[in-house]
Amino acid sequence: MAPPATPPRRKRRRTVFRRGSSESLNEQVGIDTSRPIFVTGLPRSGTTLVEHILASHSAVADGGELNIVQHIAVAAGGVSGADIERYVAGGGTMDALAELYLHLLAERMGPTGRIVDKTIDASRCLGLIASALPDAPLIWMQRDPLDCAWSCFRTFFIHGVAWSYDLADIARHFMLEDGLRAFWEDRLGERLLVVPYAELVEAPDVWTRRILDHCGLAEEAAAFAPHQTDRVVATASALQVRRPINRDGLNVAAPYRSHLQPFIDAYRPA
Template sequence: MRHRVGHMGLRSAAKDDRSRTMVPIKHAALPELLTALKAALVRRDRAETSRIVAVLLDRRAPLGEQWRAISQLMQVSGELTLALRAIDAFIASAANKPAALYSKVVLLTQAQRLQDAHDLLASLPENVPEPGGRAYVLGNTAVTLGRIEEGRAYLLKALEHRPGWGPAWLSLASAINLDGPVGDQLLAEAAIAERQGPSDLARYHYALGKLHADRGDPAAAFAAYSRGAALLKAETPYSRAGDAANATAAMTGWPEGFFDRAGDGRTIATSRPIFVTGLPRSGTTLVEQIIASHSAVLDGGELNFVQHLAVAAGGVSGDAVTQYCASGGTLDDLGALYLHLLDERFGPEGRVVDKTIDVSRFMGVIAAALPDAPLIWMRRDPLDCAWSCFRTFFI
């Protein structure tokens, strides 16, 4: 299988399409299965893709390196069970070499299984992937798990191997107050930092801004954040027209009474997710932490699962959802997809807070597919939001 796996979404085939496109794969030969998988990928047919990948795994197909690409595809699509099985197949094909095992560390990190990722990486040789990168990943996982001092030590170790490295400095700045010897080290590595590429250099300048803020120098902080933002702007240009078009689509095609009618004939409970959203830096993380302090609620973070519903429906507009239903899909299908992705990540028990930031662009899809899910919209003074966004590294 030689296709290039990208971050394409997989849509759920509408019911009348599914019966036409599914192939009899139970006894198909390996070349036929791979051809069918490529065709399912081209159609962005989530169900058929997952079905064929499961069959390939059950047969222990000798795909070697390709298992890693399949694992990444499944992870991007939210199919974590298949992603983990595929990465284990890749590791087995590579005779459990440490470099292959590190691929599983990456997958576990992407899936927010941070303790598992941390433990696996800690068991690997210190040169995997390389000393600085190893310490950086261990530092980030430790910090996210709440072990700040352990994470601090690892991140400083990463900087011993790679002085001035922007990602390590940004992680440190996010975890600790820099006013002290660590901040002096950050300043001392400025000349080395300037030799990095623009993306890593931007991260260094955001860390530098945090240092100046910690030391009570707002003018120097503003200058550092400005430099970091300028570097990022050159790397990731913003399309005002594209953003406006997306917002318009999200508000289009939802006539009066649409959601009342959408509730007719629903057969699944959709109250498990709790959406907490609003403008970036409006307080969503604090509210998420408060809600997740309840023993029956899980801290989901920015899940971005709703984008899979939009891909399945063919867009974020009411017109797209209407067309999806006219083609044989149902709103229960969309709701079930989101709930399935929750099960894949968190298991079947407990409610889950989803604080995906751009939920406003999916409001109609959420209301149609998950009508019982509560949504909390956070509001904060716009100037406070703007300043907090300005000093935050989002990418």
């Protein structure tokens, strides 16, 4: 008999994450895991802006693209629910995964303070993050697909983002991320705060309060004027975050709609 077919990678990210499975795994974690704040979403969707808002708070520092979640995935043997079940069945503990992440975080960022982890493609590890770090706030940025596609297509990503070179590839990548976001919204409920970029720039005070509240942070004036915060920003949004939050990023793709037709033809919203 032939072995069962291996699910595509996008499906393996979600395999065996039944409703309540992350919460059940959370009960096995006995340490405080509230230190990291995860901000994910597509490139050019506003993740740097949210990181800048949070890092303007006196209790928070920006970790940027830490890339330490992958080490947790290696320890667990993967990022799917099935991988985690095998890890636990083999004697692994969720406490050990949480302690490993926090240890690596302390090595990079020192022993104290809240840290924003804006690792690229953290969305692919969200089930593992939610299961091993039950107190960590989770934020997902969402931007108008056409504006985001145009911004990705016109941006030179210094580390190389191969799917951003072709408009049809951008559409396919966006649809994969749409599916992940919809899945985790359903599974995680209020634990995952989805922040619409357009609403954030239209009502920054409202959404800054929501973001701070979601992260368990007291309101501070600096978080409402993040453009005044002096810190190093190394992403493509470095210039934008130096200005007051504004609407300039809305409808940026409109003049180029005809050139974006390959994306429009290929993209089907989740």
